[in-house]
Amino acid sequence: MSPYGNYGYAILTAGALRTPDRVALTYCGEQSFTYDELNRAVNERAHALTAAGIVPGQRVAALLNETLLVAQIYLAQAKLGAVTAALNPFWPVETLQAVVERSGCTAFVYDATVAEVIERIKPDLPGITSWIAAESLVSDNQDEPELHGFHDDPVALYYTSGTTGLPKPVVHTHASSIATAQIWLDVPRSQDSVFGTGAIIWGIGFPAIVGPALYAGMRLVLEQDWGPGNFLKVVPREKVTHVSQIPSFYAALLGSDEHAGVDLSSLRVIMLGGEPLTATMLSRIKERLPEAGVYSYYGQTEAPYTCMGRVDDGSTPLGSSGRARMGNAVRITDPSGGRVVGRTGEINLAGPHRMAGYDGLSSDEVLRGEWFVGGDLGAVSEDGVLTVLGRREDAIAKGGHWSQPAAVEEAAAALDDVAEAGAVGVPEGASEQKILLAVVPRAGHSLDAAKIALALSESLPAHQRPDHIVVADELPHFQDASGGPGKLLRREIRELYGHLV
Secondary structure, eight states: OOGGGSHHIIIIIHHHHHOTTSEEEEETTTEEEEHHHHHHHHHHHHHHHHHTTOOTTOEEEEEOOOHHHHHHHHHHHHHHTOEEEEOOTTSOHHHHHHHHHHHTOOEEEEOGGGHHHHHHHGGGOTTOOEEEEGGGOOOSOOSOOOOOOOTTSEEEEEEOOOTTSSOOEEEEEHHHHHHHTTGGGGSOOOTTOEEEEOGGGSTTHIIIIIHHHHHTTOEEEEOSOOSHHHHHHHHHHHTOOEEEEOHHHHHHHTTSSTTTTOOOTTOOEEEEOSSOOOHHHHHHHHHHOTTSEEEEEEEETTEEEEEEEEOSSSSSOTTSOOEEOTTOEEEEEOTTSOEESSSOEEEEEESTTSOOEETTSOOTTTEETTEEEEEEEEEEOTTOOEEEEEEGGGOEEETTEEEOHHHHHHHHHTSTTEEEEEEEEESTTOSSOEEEEEEEEOTTOOOOHHHHHHHHHHHSOGGGSOSEEEEOSOOOBOOOSSSSOOSBOHHHHHHHHGGGO
16 A cells, blocks of 8 residues: 555655755754654654554544644654544643543553643543553654555544533544645745744644645744744744734734834745634734735634635735635535525535544534535635635624624724724524623723724624623633634633623
8 A cells, every 4th residue: 555645654754755854843943853854753753652552543642732742743653553632731631531531542642741630630541551651752763664544544533622512523534634734735835934833733733734834845843832922032033934823813912012123024924714814903914024925714623724815915805715725615505505605604615634524423414425514604705715704603693683793803903902802792692682892902002991882883883883892901712722812712701791781
């Protein structure tokens, strides 16, 4: 069987054969590996895992914080044909334990940063018969291991965010992960391109960030901290050219004056997704980073980066997520399942990058033939441009109209001194709701709720005007280990302030 059907081989070993002496990875400014050196380091981990008893097809839980260990061990297990259950180090202990219990894992790899957590959960996980400290995975053998796991064989379980319940285990195969790795082939890059990222690479961030960078022959800069403070140090030091983040990161970065005077001129591609990119935020990004192309993307853990398009040069309308990438597909369906164009409906995604299904759970509601239907609403224009309107459960019902929070949030964020805004309908699920708006001031500034209400009454129609405005120090975000804010958690905004409406 061709070795190129194995994810670890296709992502890394092929690059080591092609350009062995090119730098593949730089870790925290302290270590660098050429493609050949990184491949041999991964092979060493693979042989050590084999010596520890890991066999093809075995499910291995991985709780890793250190980004270098994530990269090496995920790839090593892929070469061996083991199935990695990619655990989130930011989960509460109760969530972690419940996920592992359901995973079918019999081995558990962890690093020193989570040793205390491991000691807490060990007694309650009798199904784990092998506990392996990642730092102990050393070997004298750096030869290519015998490959196992190809094409439609599962390579990993990646988990959804779990904001509405226990995280769902998403099964990705070697083939779907290799297809996801083609992301950067659709974006301008050069021989000197450098992709920078942080600890978000555990989970789906691995096939959506590490895999694509290595597959495209880029230099991957891995940091532990990818928050605004360290970002301002690493970008000029490593001459980072490509990044993939969420718009909230730039609300934090540009919401203070710390970026002033820092040389960020190396940035050429900023990929943004996960939440709406407003005109105000795009304007702020381009004012600070005029040489960078700004792209929007859309996908989910079940079908990463399905659509993308450049939004700062007019080639893709702002507010949209571009067109389906080469080999992928997007469509909109009405409640009866019929395809519609130019009308709001459910977003359907398809392509070789799509998940195989949920592990141990029914996938019937979301897998409809070739299509994944994950609960997001949107519209596709006649020329194939996708506009994401948000989650069905986020839509606000007021005055006989449905509105998405982004419309209110964008109007608020456009006001002077507003760094970030979050809107929700209260009470949750009611047929008629009131709008609660929470706003955060820019650093060194203050906000007056009454003045904001007056300004929005002039810019928004009645059914989108906030009924109550809260000025907050910060908004709740999912903690995804990026170092900056993760996705905005509107549900928590409702829980924190809904009683005020």
